[in-house]
Amino acid sequence: MARFDHTVAVVPVDRAWFEECASLVLDAAESTQVRGGRIVLGGGDGPPVPGARLLKGRHLRPGARYKIGPDADEAADASGIPSDQVVVVTVREWRRSTAIAVEQLVKSADLTVLLAARLLSPDRPGALNVRFDLRNPGGGSLQRVSGRAKVALPAWWAAAAARPGSLPPARAPLTARAKHRLGRARLTVTPRPAAEGAWEIGVTLTVRGRSLLRPVAALALFFGQVPLRRAFRSGVDQAAARWNEALGSEPLPDPDALRAELRKALSG
Template sequence: MTWRPASGRPRRTARFRHTVTLAPVPRRRLESCVVALHDLAEVTDTDQCLTVVSWDRRRETALEVVTLDGDPDRPARLVCALGLTSAERPREAWLSATLRPSGGKRAEYLGGTGRLHLDLGRWWQATGHGRHPSRAPLSGTLTHPLARVSVTVVPRPAPDGRWRVTVRARLSGRSVARPLLPLATAVLGRRARRACAEALDRAAAAWNTQVPELVRKDGERLGAELAEAFLGP
């Protein structure tokens, strides 16, 4: 996490960058898993918290889940939305979550919004050996009343066929926290950068342990395991 000087003064923006190497997932394998999950969702029972916004495997599937926290001291409402275009040939996926406290002390500082968008067309283009896309295939934002974090994820093909994935994050202060960010970064910047890098390394190690085994399974066996995981034996 570093500071970029501008006109002799530091910007109130902290930046982080880290690269990990991941086992690849073939495009056809991912698409077959998405179709299997979509088929499973059609026969799964749902509750009153879930709303089907759209359900068309050729065009768009979108769901919304609302969760209410009835804590009398800190009541809150969490709204999550998930979308996919399309299940038969996935092109884009997105996820958003909004937490809205409705009472309690300093409720305005307990909420926030997170958004994540994946352009699969750009992802497959970036992991190939042709022209790289001009925009990051995976991007997201986390917005809090006191801070905003923007993240981009860009894969590149490694010489051994794996993916070299670079994660970039930018943190900026908001409201009363804006002038305090340089001080916080000076004190905690190195520790925060190390913690983020270690977390990404652990996530990559888990991916490289589990994903290759899943990729090697045939479609019928993988579909059966997904069904058992979601619906029980």
């Protein structure tokens, strides 16, 4: 088994701002309608969402299935999806008072990705559970990774607002597990308050081999720990840098201003 730990400081996000923006996104989604299979904004009078079509079911109801990608009558990059990819999104649940669950299937010549996400109490986001499966269609079991991740948002906010010097939570608010034929990996992420209002994020990655292949994996980890540790820390540092660049370069937009801008856009 190998264990890697790293800590970074990042720009914090206000809980009220986050929850209001989440509600704004859901409001925007629920303001869309279907016209001739196309998803349109502004209650049906606005412009179409590029590349989005309803294939089956009722819009934003369980069983609704959508295709996301460029259409023949659009520019190839209008939807932001490469022309050789097929993206299908399926709604499993849509109840803002309890849960929203969607699945996304992405297929290309050398990769198939299935993501299933379920958000509890969307109007005041609770736990977000994600299941994933990545595989090369022609690569066999050695080119497949699957796993699960969970973010307990109330626990995250509580840990981020804890008093300085307090003990970390018994369970990390963000956990992820991945499984491969050669081994398993577990990732935990825990925030805590730092100087000048920042968040100090502790990240831990644990990797171990599986069953009969465990000795082989253990040997590879033994000789590869130093480059793996460097790669792990570099990856965490880069993720923190991108977060700080996105959120720290200027003040976060006011949710009321965002809502007014969205209403203007939806009105055409």
